[in-house]
Amino acid sequence: MAPILSIKGVRKAYDGGFEALKGVSLDIEEGEILALLGPNGAGKTTLISTICGITMPTAGTVTVAGHDIIHDYRAARSLIGLVPQEIALEPFEKVINTVRFSRGLFGKGRKDAAVEDILKRLSLWDKRDSQIRALSGGMKRRVLIAKALAHDPKVLFLDEPTAGVDVELRKDMWEIVGQLREAGVTTILTTHYIEEAEAIADRIAVISDGEILLVEGKDKLMARMGQKQLVVQLAAPLDTVPEALGQYDLTIGEDGQSLIYSYDTKSERTGITRLLQDVAKAGLQLSDVETRQSSLEDIFVSLVHKGEDAA
Amino acid sequence: MNWSAIRAIYVFEMARFFRTIAQSLISPVLSTSLYFVVFGAAIGSRIQEVEGVSYGAFIVPGLVMLTVMTQGISNASFGIYFPKFIGTIYELLSAPVNFLEIVMGYVGAAATKAMFIGIIILITSFFFVDIDIQHPLAMIAFLVLTCVSFALFGFIIGIWAGNFEQLQLVPLLIITPLVFLGGSFYSISMLPPVWQTISMFNPVVYLISGFRWSFFGLADVPIVTSLLAIAAFTALCLGAIWWIFKTGWRIRQ
Numbered sequence: 001m002a003p004i005l006s007i008k009g010v011r012k013a014y015d016g017g018f019e020a021l022k023g024v025s026l027d028i029e030e031g032e033i034l035a036l037l038g039p040n041g042a043g044k045t046t047l048i049s050t051i052c053g054i055t056m057p058t059a060g061t062v063t064v065a066g067h068d069i070i071h072d073y074r075a076a077r078s079l080i081g082l083v084p085q086e087i088a089l090e091p092f093e094k095v096i097n098t099v100r101f102s103r104g105l106f107g108k109g110r111k112d113a114a115v116e117d118i119l120k121r122l123s124l125w126d127k128r129d130s131q132i133r134a135l136s137g138g139m140k141r142r143v144l145i146a147k148a149l150a151h152d153p154k155v156l157f158l159d160e161p162t163a164g165v166d167v168e169l170r171k172d173m174w175e176i177v178g179q180l181r182e183a184g185v186t187t188i189l190t191t192h193y194i195e196e197a198e199a200i201a202d203r204i205a206v207i208s209d210g211e212i213l214l215v216e217g218k219d220k221l222m223a224r225m226g227q228k229q230l231v232v233q234l235a236a237p238l239d240t241v242p243e244a245l246g247q248y249d250l251t252i253g254e255d256g257q258s259l260i261y262s263y264d265t266k267s268e269r270t271g272i273t274r275l276l277q278d279v280a281k282a283g284l285q286l287s288d289v290e291t292r293q294s295s296l297e298d299i300f301v302s303l304v305h306k307g308e309d310a311a
Numbered sequence: 312m313n314w315s316a317i318r319a320i321y322v323f324e325m326a327r328f329f330r331t332i333a334q335s336l337i338s339p340v341l342s343t344s345l346y347f348v349v350f351g352a353a354i355g356s357r358i359q360e361v362e363g364v365s366y367g368a369f370i371v372p373g374l375v376m377l378t379v380m381t382q383g384i385s386n387a388s389f390g391i392y393f394p395k396f397i398g399t400i401y402e403l404l405s406a407p408v409n410f411l412e413i414v415m416g417y418v419g420a421a422a423t424k425a426m427f428i429g430i431i432i433l434i435t436s437f438f439f440v441d442i443d444i445q446h447p448l449a450m451i452a453f454l455v456l457t458c459v460s461f462a463l464f465g466f467i468i469g470i471w472a473g474n475f476e477q478l479q480l481v482p483l484l485i486i487t488p489l490v491f492l493g494g495s496f497y498s499i500s501m502l503p504p505v506w507q508t509i510s511m512f513n514p515v516v517y518l519i520s521g522f523r524w525s526f527f528g529l530a531d532v533p534i535v536t537s538l539l540a541i542a543a544f545t546a547l548c549l550g551a552i553w554w555i556f557k558t559g560w561r562i563r564q
Contacts (some may be wrong), residue, residue: 052401052404052405053404054401054404054405054406054563056559056563073407074313074407075407077405077406077407078407082401082402082403082405084398086398088397088398088399088401089397089399090323090393090397090399091397092327093323093326097323097326100319101320101322102318102319102402103314103315103319104316104318104319104320104322105316105319105320105402105406105408106315106316106406106407107313107315107316107407108315109315110315119408123323147402156430182324190348203377249391280430285532
């Protein structure tokens with residue numbers, strides 16, 4: 001099946017020469033939730049802004065359901081909804097009117113039932129006649145989502161949807177994204193909360209310094225995260241792994257005084273008990289034992305650092 | 312054409328006007344009344360008539376023009392500057408609309424507001440002086456064209472402005488002097504010959520002259536020249552806006 005969003009070699013250079021995107025290519029399948037993960041200034045918002053038409057790309061192409069975002073911008077943009085990072089709303093307008101405005105702007109005729117449905121889905125119906133300025137920050141974020149959904153987009157961009165919001169609202173947002181997926185909406189969200197990507201994404205793309213460093217299914221990444229390390233601290237340093245322990249894939253730690261054993265926490269037998277027995281049999285004296293788990297955050301940080309080193 | 316978008320922008324902008332309808336109307340009505348008191352009564356008592364028309368009636372077209380020009384500019388410039396200022400412009404830029412649709416929505420609303428106020432001023436003036444409009448259709452046409460062209464110009468100012476000071480700068484430093492020196496309160500023929508020649512470089516002269524002709528059949532310049540001037544000004548503004556959206560100047564990175 002053709003991807004609903006196809007990004008090919010997108011570059012964005014600003015007048016001052018700064019290159020915010022350095023040839024980004026990415027395909028996004030219909031109905032999936034992709035988390036675009038990256039540190040501040042990585043190019044996440046620039047990429048979204050380019051796809052949505054707010055920023056013009058210097059090079060490359062983007063198609064939405066086969067429609068080019070420049071040559072066939074009407075069809076492409078009609079399929080996209082954008083929730084920006086900053087809360088940008090007309091403060092004196094009523095909630096319902098601002099959602100109606102968005103629907104009309106994206107070419108859909110006035111349909112009160114559709115607007116009512118969106119407002120109800122986002123728990124905004126009771127606030128429909130309130131002025132935006134009277135709403136809490138969380139409610140304003142909901143209004144932004146309602147506006148983005150007003151024209152029934154097929155692809156939704158959420159730019160840092162939970163930046164600066166409390167835990168409860170963050171979970172509400174995740175629930176909303178889940179509901180949208182059930183409705184067949186493809187969602188691309190940018191975040192620097194790894195927890196958020198873990199909670200809702202199907203795939204994770206890591207972007208740093210204007211380049212995509214990794215695109216992988218969340219489950220595969222989680223499997224990598226499932227790898228744990230047992231670190232056996234020894235009383236005396238070692239030069240090589242003793243032959244008696246050859247059956248284990250052990251490495252000697254940087255300090256030369258520890259043995260590192262990687263194992264899968266999900267497997268039936270981790271082999272830890274036998275290893276510790278064999279270590280004792282080999283005559284090695286233990287001073288301490290600890291376990292470490294690599295997190296998505298570790299993977300993310302190491303990827304970003306690798307990217308920086310390569311640059 | 313994305314008619315839904317044009318309608319949405321227009322309705323949204325008009326809602327802003329109706330939210331503050333009292334301020335929108337009281338201010339121009341009050342200032343017009345003051346103009347009648349100062350120019351009509353105080354100065355009018357000394358001038359009596361200009362080319363056969365009572366001075367009080369003579370200044371009405373100028374007053375209406377003065378108001379619709381400044382209102383057209385301020386409404387349109389604020390209309391597009393405010394979304395830039397509060398950040399809601401993102402929605403406009405990411406919507407399936409072209410420059411013409413955006414302009415029709417914003418400028419249409421700004422011109423409607425200006426025309427609405429212009430008509431209120433005209434109605435107010437009926438309480439002060441007797442006016443007989445000789446060419447009502449031409450009067451409406453001039454009114455609409457002036458509202459639209461100055462709203463277009465205001466739209467450009469709104470896109471250009473980087474802050475609220477700049478938003479006020481062009482109307483204050485350029486438009487107000489041009490309007491006051493454009494024959495709002497006098498006939499160009501009353502000026503010394505040198506100033507008459509200089510006035511011919513002021514585009515506002517052509518608009519006020521044409522508008523005044525529709526009232527009294529009196530004009531400082533031929534009516535066709537007035538129409539050409541306003542058409543040229545409108546075309547110039549439209550061309551500038553087309554270029555702005557094509558290049559993304561000041562709105563799109």
